[in-house]
Amino acid sequence: MTSADSGPATIETIARRAGVSIASVSRVLNGLGGRPDTVRKVQAAATELGYVPNAMARSLRGGRSGQIAFAMEDIGNPVYVAMVRRIQAVAKEAGYRLLLHSTGADREEELRALRSLADRHTEGLIISPIRITREHLDELSRAVAPVVVIGSLPEGVRLDNVRVDSRVGAAMAVAHLVGIGRRRIGFLNGPLDTVPGQARYKGYLDGLATAGLDGAELVESGQFQTDSGAEAAKRLLERVPDLDGLFCANDLIAVGALRALREAGRRVPDDVAVVGMDDTELARVTWPTLTSVGLGSARRGELAAELLVDRLGEGRDREPRWVSVTPELVARESTRS
Amino acid sequence: MTSADSGPATIETIARRAGVSIASVSRVLNGLGGRPDTVRKVQAAATELGYVPNAMARSLRGGRSGQIAFAMEDIGNPVYVAMVRRIQAVAKEAGYRLLLHSTGADREEELRALRSLADRHTEGLIISPIRITREHLDELSRAVAPVVVIGSLPEGVRLDNVRVDSRVGAAMAVAHLVGIGRRRIGFLNGPLDTVPGQARYKGYLDGLATAGLDGAELVESGQFQTDSGAEAAKRLLERVPDLDGLFCANDLIAVGALRALREAGRRVPDDVAVVGMDDTELARVTWPTLTSVGLGSARRGELAAELLVDRLGEGRDREPRWVSVTPELVARESTRS
DNA sequence: ACGCGGACTGTAAACGTTTCCAGGAGGGGT
DNA sequence: ACCCCTCCTGGAAACGTTTACAGTCCGCGT
Numbered sequence: 001m002t003s004a005d006s007g008p009a010t011i012e013t014i015a016r017r018a019g020v021s022i023a024s025v026s027r028v029l030n031g032l033g034g035r036p037d038t039v040r041k042v043q044a045a046a047t048e049l050g051y052v053p054n055a056m057a058r059s060l061r062g063g064r065s066g067q068i069a070f071a072m073e074d075i076g077n078p079v080y081v082a083m084v085r086r087i088q089a090v091a092k093e094a095g096y097r098l099l100l101h102s103t104g105a106d107r108e109e110e111l112r113a114l115r116s117l118a119d120r121h122t123e124g125l126i127i128s129p130i131r132i133t134r135e136h137l138d139e140l141s142r143a144v145a146p147v148v149v150i151g152s153l154p155e156g157v158r159l160d161n162v163r164v165d166s167r168v169g170a171a172m173a174v175a176h177l178v179g180i181g182r183r184r185i186g187f188l189n190g191p192l193d194t195v196p197g198q199a200r201y202k203g204y205l206d207g208l209a210t211a212g213l214d215g216a217e218l219v220e221s222g223q224f225q226t227d228s229g230a231e232a233a234k235r236l237l238e239r240v241p242d243l244d245g246l247f248c249a250n251d252l253i254a255v256g257a258l259r260a261l262r263e264a265g266r267r268v269p270d271d272v273a274v275v276g277m278d279d280t281e282l283a284r285v286t287w288p289t290l291t292s293v294g295l296g297s298a299r300r301g302e303l304a305a306e307l308l309v310d311r312l313g314e315g316r317d318r319e320p321r322w323v324s325v326t327p328e329l330v331a332r333e334s335t336r337s
Numbered sequence: 338m339t340s341a342d343s344g345p346a347t348i349e350t351i352a353r354r355a356g357v358s359i360a361s362v363s364r365v366l367n368g369l370g371g372r373p374d375t376v377r378k379v380q381a382a383a384t385e386l387g388y389v390p391n392a393m394a395r396s397l398r399g400g401r402s403g404q405i406a407f408a409m410e411d412i413g414n415p416v417y418v419a420m421v422r423r424i425q426a427v428a429k430e431a432g433y434r435l436l437l438h439s440t441g442a443d444r445e446e447e448l449r450a451l452r453s454l455a456d457r458h459t460e461g462l463i464i465s466p467i468r469i470t471r472e473h474l475d476e477l478s479r480a481v482a483p484v485v486v487i488g489s490l491p492e493g494v495r496l497d498n499v500r501v502d503s504r505v506g507a508a509m510a511v512a513h514l515v516g517i518g519r520r521r522i523g524f525l526n527g528p529l530d531t532v533p534g535q536a537r538y539k540g541y542l543d544g545l546a547t548a549g550l551d552g553a554e555l556v557e558s559g560q561f562q563t564d565s566g567a568e569a570a571k572r573l574l575e576r577v578p579d580l581d582g583l584f585c586a587n588d589l590i591a592v593g594a595l596r597a598l599r600e601a602g603r604r605v606p607d608d609v610a611v612v613g614m615d616d617t618e619l620a621r622v623t624w625p626t627l628t629s630v631g632l633g634s635a636r637r638g639e640l641a642a643e644l645l646v647d648r649l650g651e652g653r654d655r656e657p658r659w660v661s662v663t664p665e666l667v668a669r670e671s672t673r674s
Numbered sequence: 675a676c677g678c679g680g681a682c683t684g685t686a687a688a689c690g691t692t693t694c695c696a697g698g699a700g701g702g703g704t
Numbered sequence: 705a706c707c708c709c710t711c712c713t714g715g716a717a718a719c720g721t722t723t724a725c726a727g728t729c730c731g732c733g734t
Binding site: 008050052053054055056057059060065066067074075076081084085088089092097098099100102115118119120121144226255258262281282284285286287 | 345387389390391392394396397402404411412413418429434435436439452455456592595599618619621622623624
């Protein structure tokens with residue numbers, strides 16, 4: 001009560017006040033037994049002093065920081081919001097705190113996140129890179145702590161991995177448009193040199209091929225963002241006035257496209273039916289509400305977090321696991337026939 | 338290169354390899370001088386071994402973890418996304434990592450976030466509580482590390498604080514609706530027992546009073562969320578069929594209201610003009626786009642982060658500072674006259 | 675030639691824990 | 705009455721840094 005001890009109470013303060021050794025204090029506080037009166041004295045002292053163990057000291061000694069990190073492009077994209085939410089939940093459940101890295105899709109930032117594992121402030125990392133370069137792979141293989149990747153990896157990379165076949169998802173989108181009678185189906189993509197950009201482009205072509213259509217000239221690429229999507233849509237509409245279906249590589253692009261279509265006086269879905277991808281919360285907010293191919297982002301976040309937590313505990317040395325989620329098309333007003 | 342040292346390189350590994358003491362290694366690596374050849378040897382050894390300093394050890398010794406935290410209700414609300422983005426940026430700039438607490442507006446969780454400062458894993462906290470109880474204030478005053486509150490505090494609380502007069506903002510919304518000729522102006526609020534709920538309600542009344550209107554019976558409350566907003570709107574429409582203006586306490590509610598209005602066959606803005614609050618990214622996504630009173634969420638996040646960073650550095654003992662941001666109405670299609 | 679000052683170095687302590695180890699106390703069985 | 709076993713305890717080391725302190729070396733001025 002009086003104790004003129006400077007600074008917050010430590011295990012030592014308690015030891016002095018309870019008249020026992022710091023070892024005993026530590027044991028009692030960790031529930032490792034002790035004589036009843038020792039336990040009582042220590043607990044009394046601890047609560048009186050409002051003792052809270054110093055997490056840094058504990059981490060240093062135990063080699064465990066109790067922290068994991070999630071690195072994504074930008075938290076502004078609702079697809080990552082969904083992931084963060086679930087990762088957060090799983091992490092908290094397992095007793096980990098969550099750190100956020102916003103990389104802005106900058107390769108250097110991503111690598112920095114990866115390398116930052118080396119300083120041990122974080123026990124593991126979930127990363128969702130949209131480009132995967134040789135350097136990424138090198139750095140991944142060299143990572144000093146467990147890493148779980150959300151997104152597709154090249155064959156043979158031995159890392160826990162949560163993926164979704166967005167190529168199939170893209171094909172589903174096209175099939176759906178074909179199914180409601182559309183024939184001139186455009187595609188607004190993100191950058192072609194990204195993993196998702198590639199996969200979705202191939203899926204688009206797959207979908208067209210299956211339907212016996214040709215759409216080579218109906219593609220525009222930009223960024224995976226709203227404004228960029230609006231511009232791309234405008235370009236496409238000028239080039240292809242008889243467009244009647246539009247698949248967008250993510251919901252942000254789709255939102256931009258809806259805006260551009262409206263400004264161009266096209267009705268959705270009557271004139272042009274639109275399908276987005278990711279099935280984010282945005283899809284239920286637009287008007288008309290947006291048909292979108294869900295890629296299970298919440299689920300992927302959850303799975304990734306579970307993989308990581310497992311590897312940090314029980315599954316220390318298990319084989320790397322590749323988990324996948326299946327895409328699912330959610331039909332809404334933007335493709336009502 | 339060969340070194341059968343187990344585990345990652347430490348300052349000691351380097352010392353052995355370079356044939357100097359650990360003190361010298363530390364000094365060289367921190368740029369505190371040394372004889373040219375010592376510097377060379379140490380640096381060579383460090384890079385060969387790929388040395389990275391252990392953040393935990395450093396934190397323990399230095400008493401600084403290099404981490405700050407942000408506690409908010411739910412990252413699903415775009416208003417927090419905007420804040421997180423900016424906080425993240427400022428934190429990174431100043432060399433801090435950012436931890437996220439999602440409290441789900443649960444009082445216990447919020448208090449836990451506050452108390453968790455005591456374990457020193459975090460140097461400071463930015464918190465945006467929507468309810469402020471006696472317990473919050475006690476815990477805030479007792480916090481062992483700097484805290485910045487985003488949101489209004491009772492008079493006399495000595496804490497760094499970033500606020501916005503949302504009461505005035507609400508009044509602006511009503512004035513705007515009055516300005517375009519609306520007279521039966523409803524209000525969809527969040528919970529009345531929250532700080533923002535209170536302020537916005539008062540502002541709504543202020544606005545009506547200024548215009549010489551009476552609207553006591555035109556209010557519905559629910560949660561600050563989309564679905565809840567849709568339900569509230571439905572209830573209100575049934576009770577008040579001649580509604581011609583609607584102010585919503587945040588954009589999520591407004592999005593729900595837009596949906597409900599559409600389902601009820603009312604045109605926006607022709608039949609009912611709608612104003613939201615927070616001016617989140619959602620406002621530009623809906624159709625019609627949503628007029629909304631911006632409360633500078635990005636700016637508030639930024640200011641809060643700056644206050645915190647300052648207090649952790651230079652401003653250690655400066656007086657608590659109260660900063661405020663002024664609301665700003667952004668007119669869009671939902672109130673076009 | 676000697677001493678002095680300055681620049682550099684190494685030893686050791688400190689940060690706050692957890693945990694290994696050896697020793698002590700107490701109780702039960704012979 | 706003695707011994708052994710169990711249970712608890714305190715001392716000390718360890719985690720990987722930074723830093724105060726005291727010592728060493730060198731060159732320079734006298």
